[in-house]
Amino acid sequence: MSDEKVSRRDLLKVAGVAAAAVAGLQIIQKANASESAPTGGRQWAMVIDQSQCTGCGYCVMACRAHNDIPPDITWNPVIEAGQVGDQKVYLPRPCMQCAKAPCVEVCPVKASYYRPDGIVMMDYDRCIGCRYCEVACPYGARSFNWKKFDGPNPAVPEWGEPEVPRRPRGVPEKCAFCYQRIDRGLQLGLEPGVDEDATPACVVACPTGARVFGDLNDPNSAVSRLLKSNPHFRLREDLGTAPRVYYLPPKAEG
Amino acid sequence: MKASNIKSFFGSAWGRWISILSLFLVMGLGAGLIVFWKGLSVTHLSDLVPWGLWITIDLSSIALAGGAFFLCAGVYLLGLKQYQPVARTATFIGLAGYTMAMLALMLDIGRPDRFWHAIIYWNEHSLLWEVTMCVCLYLTVLVLEVLPILSSFDWLRKHFPVIAEKLEGVHHYAPYLAIVGLCLSMLHQSSLGAIYGVLKARPYWFRPDIAVLFIMSAIAGGMALTVFASMLSARLTKRAVIKDELLDRVAYFVGWIMVAYLYFRFWDALSMTYTYEAGRTEGLNILTSGVLSFNFWFGEMLLGAVLPIIILLRKKTRSNPVLRMIALALIVGGVVAYRWDTNLSGLLVLVSYMPGEPTVRYTMYRPSIIEWIAGLGIISYGLTLFSLGVRYLHVVDHRIYEQERQTAKVESAETATA
Numbered sequence: 001m002s003d004e005k006v007s008r009r010d011l012l013k014v015a016g017v018a019a020a021a022v023a024g025l026q027i028i029q030k031a032n033a034s035e036s037a038p039t040g041g042r043q044w045a046m047v048i049d050q051s052q053c054t055g056c057g058y059c060v061m062a063c064r065a066h067n068d069i070p071p072d073i074t075w076n077p078v079i080e081a082g083q084v085g086d087q088k089v090y091l092p093r094p095c096m097q098c099a100k101a102p103c104v105e106v107c108p109v110k111a112s113y114y115r116p117d118g119i120v121m122m123d124y125d126r127c128i129g130c131r132y133c134e135v136a137c138p139y140g141a142r143s144f145n146w147k148k149f150d151g152p153n154p155a156v157p158e159w160g161e162p163e164v165p166r167r168p169r170g171v172p173e174k175c176a177f178c179y180q181r182i183d184r185g186l187q188l189g190l191e192p193g194v195d196e197d198a199t200p201a202c203v204v205a206c207p208t209g210a211r212v213f214g215d216l217n218d219p220n221s222a223v224s225r226l227l228k229s230n231p232h233f234r235l236r237e238d239l240g241t242a243p244r245v246y247y248l249p250p251k252a253e254g
Numbered sequence: 255m256k257a258s259n260i261k262s263f264f265g266s267a268w269g270r271w272i273s274i275l276s277l278f279l280v281m282g283l284g285a286g287l288i289v290f291w292k293g294l295s296v297t298h299l300s301d302l303v304p305w306g307l308w309i310t311i312d313l314s315s316i317a318l319a320g321g322a323f324f325l326c327a328g329v330y331l332l333g334l335k336q337y338q339p340v341a342r343t344a345t346f347i348g349l350a351g352y353t354m355a356m357l358a359l360m361l362d363i364g365r366p367d368r369f370w371h372a373i374i375y376w377n378e379h380s381l382l383w384e385v386t387m388c389v390c391l392y393l394t395v396l397v398l399e400v401l402p403i404l405s406s407f408d409w410l411r412k413h414f415p416v417i418a419e420k421l422e423g424v425h426h427y428a429p430y431l432a433i434v435g436l437c438l439s440m441l442h443q444s445s446l447g448a449i450y451g452v453l454k455a456r457p458y459w460f461r462p463d464i465a466v467l468f469i470m471s472a473i474a475g476g477m478a479l480t481v482f483a484s485m486l487s488a489r490l491t492k493r494a495v496i497k498d499e500l501l502d503r504v505a506y507f508v509g510w511i512m513v514a515y516l517y518f519r520f521w522d523a524l525s526m527t528y529t530y531e532a533g534r535t536e537g538l539n540i541l542t543s544g545v546l547s548f549n550f551w552f553g554e555m556l557l558g559a560v561l562p563i564i565i566l567l568r569k570k571t572r573s574n575p576v577l578r579m580i581a582l583a584l585i586v587g588g589v590v591a592y593r594w595d596t597n598l599s600g601l602l603v604l605v606s607y608m609p610g611e612p613t614v615r616y617t618m619y620r621p622s623i624i625e626w627i628a629g630l631g632i633i634s635y636g637l638t639l640f641s642l643g644v645r646y647l648h649v650v651d652h653r654i655y656e657q658e659r660q661t662a663k664v665e666s667a668e669t670a671t672a
Contacts, residue, residue: 081608091608102455108383109375128371129294129364131304132382138455139607144304144364147295169293170364235607239454247609 038099040116043216044177044192045244046203047223047232048092051251052210055080055090061159062205063094066178068162070149075141075175076202084250092211094202095120095141095175096235096243103133103142111171118216118244119177127171134172138236139243142172160201177213178202193222216244267490271641275634282631285624289361298622303601305362307621311629312358313446313593315636316389317468318586319351321476322396323432323439325504330432339652340500344480346403346649349396350639352389357632381449388442395435398424402656406648425656444469450600458537459600463522467592470518474511475589478562481505482582483640485575487650494650498575505578509566512585516559532612533605540616541599549591558588 055078063069063076081091101120103112111127114120134142148169156162163180167173178200185191185198192198193214203211214221219228226232227246234243263269288296299306321344328334329341360366372386404410405421447468450459481501487494526538541550552558562581565571572578604615621629643649 079608093607102453106380106382106452107377108380108386109371110377111371111375126368126371126375127365128368130362130382131364132380132449134301134304135601136453136455138605140301140604143301144294146297146299147293168365172364233609235609236612249609 038114038116038118040118041217043118043244044097044182045118045214045216045223045246046094046177046200047212047226047246047248049210049212049226049248050081050089050091051248052208053078053090053092053206054208054210055088056207058159058205058207059092059202059211061155062201063175064155065153065158065160066163066181066201067175068149068153068156068164068166069173070145071154073143073145073173075143075173084252087250089250091247092202093139093141093235094177094200094245096139096241096245097177099242099244100240102136102138102241106132106136108132115179117182119179119182120174121176121179122172122174124167124171124173129170129172131172138239138241142174144172145169159205268645272638275638275641278630278634279638281627282629282634285628285631286361288624289628290366294364296622296624298620298625300617300619302604302617303598303619305597305601306619307625307629308358308362309597310590310594311632312355312362313468313597314590315351315354315358315632316443316446317472317589317593318475318479319348319355320439320443320469320472321478321480322348322351322399323392323435323443324473324476325480326399326428326432327436330429331436335655337500337504338655339497339650340480340484340504342403342654342656343484343650344476345396345399346643346647347476347480347483347640349393349400350636350643352393352396353639354632354636355389356393357635358629361628361632381445381452385442385445385449388438388445392435392438392442395431395438399428399431399435402428403643403647403649406651406654407646409646422656428656440469443472447596450596453600455605456600456603457531457533457605458603459596460534461522461526463518464596467515467519467522470511470515471589471592474508474515475586477504477508477511478582478585478589481508482579482586484650485579485582487644489575491644493648494644495653496650497652500652502572502578505566505572505582508582508585509563509572512559512563512566516563519559532614533603536603536614536616537599540602541595545602546595546599549595553591554588554595557584558591559585562588 057078060074060076060078064071064074067075069075076092076094078090078092081089083089097118097120099118101112101114104114104120107113107127108130109126109128111123112120112133113123129144131144134144145167146169149166153162163178181200182192182198185195188197190198193203193212196204199213200211203213212222212226214223216224218224223246226248230248232246232248234246237243264273297306322341325337325341325344329338360369363369372383373390377383401421402423402425405418407418410421411418444465447464447466448462450456451462451464452460454460481504484494484496484501488496523538523542526534540546562584565577565581572581598619601619602617604617606613606615640649648654
């Protein structure tokens, strides 16, 4: 009698452990597969030529206007990065649109996600404002809306007209390669990186052509050709985040 | 008649205690409303230090609620039935702690109106999602575990005896709840540390040890708070009745857990000194010789670990109730200090992403007045809940052994008389 009871109990135990193991494995598999790096046909990337950048900040202002960013937030700062010869060197820093983005990995609600074309997007309507992404980003690319942005945008209309809705208070915001310009441009049959209306505002605004935008999968795009023929680097490549913003280092000229 | 009632209420120690707590509660509520109205701009949090005091309160209250899962596992899974009344206290403290954590999180997230999104939109890859799910599920477990305790409410017993009996009946499932609680707690108590540990952008945190240290300190801190609160209650009110030999054993065990914790902590910290790594070394420097060094050496190490270990492991000092209580309170303080230090030593150091060798920049954070008032409000809520539990629900009463099943009834009766 008691033997039978024990064996049933053991059976239940084994079944329980097996069920837990299956469930655990599935979660692990899902966790590994979830939000894998994007593999769409077109992969947008930006090349920034540091030898061309004069630090004028036009890109910052155009970005503020087209994306309706509050004055105390910068998606795309231009940072002084030392000197080569007697030339000051600048490093503009948009969101890196990492192929393995820490922010996408840590977001508890998938408010940060990959578009098939590689852009790391924010769903501002889903975000709960926990700021884990902000803590996780190695590039400081995210800014939290500590207060509501109401009132006029000082960059408008001088630098352009807003193309996206303002973000609400309580969510972090960041650069998304002006996805709205890309999407609308493609609908109109334009080519991002070639036609201005389909290209990120900072690229269009740059007076020296230091910024180049295009499709990494297209060997004839401007970005592909620049990367093929020039030495280049990405920020903190050691972290394995695989950014889609490439830099051409400044050239030391006599 | 009524005026004299009010007078005697405020004249009693209980009345004064509840009045003080209520004052802090009301102030905290006011601060909370300001946060919801004005947004997080009323805090001193920034894009460089986005997590601060409230996260510390959140982490600490979950850690200090850790006595619940551990003692319930001991009582219902290992069969240490004599500790059942201690587990009862721990369970109630657990409920207080987890609801405190929920309150702190509601303040801290930028969109409290969307707190439920984590339950609907799953990112299985995110540790924060896993923690949120575990905490929600475990809070459910805690509520179920507390239902039998509610049946001790004299008023309920008198007016609704059927409901009281039904609530008491939930205790039948205590062993199953203990299993679920153990699994969920093992997951999220350590994952809370791993939330920090997985961030490669923050070299000071980027190591596996924080997860282990978080669960160990939660076990020690949770039990320490349970024993401390029980002893303090018994000193302050006749409604709390303790069996000192039970608490003495638990306190002794806490001492040994602290030894293990200190051992792991020592190697964790020491291994960070082997090489220079940008961000990690500076984080350790902040902790051991920078702005957090007083917290670290006194709050965490000397007062938070070494002194209580000595007091709790020596029979002579442990038997002295005042010394034992001091030791346990110091452990609780040490656990809180550890959460605060862990959060800040990672956030006060910023590793640059500029090309070349990574360089380091320092940031600052001091909580704003609103953060303090709201935080104190949350703590007073926890104290109020526990005080009411002691007064009306016999939360600290070591004469109460709840009955599970027929077989358990006999056993518990035996231990009670033994």
